[in-house]
Amino acid sequence: MEFKVFTSSEGNVWKYVFTKEDMVAEAVLYKYNDFYDRTVICCSVMSGCPVGCKFCGTGAKFVRNLTADEIVTQIELVLKDKNLIEDINEKCKKLQFMFMSMGEPMLNWDEVEKAIRILNKKFNNAQLLLSTIGCDNDEVFNKIIKLSKGIDKVGLQFSIHKSNDDDRNKLIPFYKKMNLEKIRDAGIIWWKETGRHPFLNYCVDGTNNTEQDFKNLTLLFSPVVFNFTFSVVCSPDENMKETSFRNLEVIKDFQNRFLEHGYNVRTFDPAGQDDIGGGCGQLWYVQNWLKSHNA
Numbered sequence: 148m149e150f151k152v153f154t155s156s157e158g159n160v161w162k163y164v165f166t167k168e169d170m171v172a173e174a175v176l177y178k179y180n181d182f183y184d185r186t187v188i189c190c191s192v193m194s195g196c197p198v199g200c201k202f203c204g205t206g207a208k209f210v211r212n213l214t215a216d217e218i219v220t221q222i223e224l225v226l227k228d229k230n231l232i233e234d235i236n237e238k239c240k241k242l243q244f245m246f247m248s249m250g251e252p253m254l255n256w257d258e259v260e261k262a263i264r265i266l267n268k269k270f271n272n273a274q275l276l277l278s279t280i281g282c283d284n285d286e287v288f289n290k291i292i293k294l295s296k297g298i299d300k301v302g303l304q305f306s307i308h309k310s311n312d313d314d315r316n317k318l319i320p321f322y323k324k325m326n327l328e329k330i331r332d333a334g335i336i337w338w339k340e341t342g343r344h345p346f347l348n349y350c351v352d353g354t355n356n357t358e359q360d361f362k363n364l365t366l367l368f369s370p371v372v373f374n375f376t377f378s379v380v381c382s383p384d385e386n387m388k389e390t391s392f393r394n395l396e397v398i399k400d401f402q403n404r405f406l407e408h409g410y411n412v413r414t415f416d417p418a419g420q421d422d423i424g425g426g427c428g429q430l431w432y433v434q435n436w437l438k439s440h441n442a
């Protein structure tokens with residue numbers, strides 16, 4: 148796999164774009180203070196994605212599934228490029244690999260599961276976070292539970308982004324997905340089976356943070372079970388830095404309401420981290436590849 152690296156102006160985020168004749172994929176490396184304090188790598192599980200989220204640059208341009216080997220290779224190439232491959236597993240205080248760049252893990256489950264097993268053997272200190280819209284597929288969800296029980300490093304995050312199904316269906320038009328009630332039920336099952344808390348990823352866009360949204364979310368999702376990740380959402384034509392300046396205060400206000408109600412909350416604060424193309428598939432280089440390959 149060939150790759151190109153794009154570095155953020157502040158030097159703490161790198162986007163890697165991998166290409167072969169028939170695919171493009173991307174991974175993002177985040178350094179927090181020092182690589183040995185905290186390192187996060189988000190990698191792709193598909194080239195493109197058929198889910199079609201409205202805010203996503205990848206939006207409905209599906210090229211193909213990645214193999215387990217291609218998923219693992221992204222992580223390894225990133226670590227090799229920064230000379231971290233030999234000692235990051237032993238020395239890093241918080242090492243996280245996230246399956247949340249291009250692609251939906253539940254739609255390529257067999258290869259994602261293989262990749263997780265390989266990565267867990269090679270990097271047994273790494274947390275392995277699955278981020279999914281929650282595809283409505285009980286067979287795959289049962290496999291996720293089984294894997295999560297076997298490997299205690301596996302985490303689960305549902306991307307919900309809206310507090311009601313009508314709005315969520317517009318934002319995430321993929322039809323075979325769990326509705327919010329089913330996500331709640333699936334999250335409770337996963338929590339009971341693993342003893343770990345699932346996360347709900349909620350991108351605050353200025354329209355989904357009303358009093359009614361707060362009521363809907365707190366009625367559906369108990370703080371006993373669910374943790375929240377609040378983050379910014381980028382439109383496909385803006386970068387994360389522009390977006391974060393617009394939304395960060397709004398996120399903090401909304402987040403505080405949840406904190407006051409006993410939720411465990413974290414904010415993905417990208418300020419100063421990413422001026423190289425925010426979300427999935429948004430880098431101009433990836434867009435050009437998709438266009439030139441008629442994706």
Ligand code: SF4
Binds near residue numbers: 196198200248250280
């Ligand atoms: S946000 Fe993720 S699931 Fe949605 S279209 Fe983009 S890559 Fe696919």
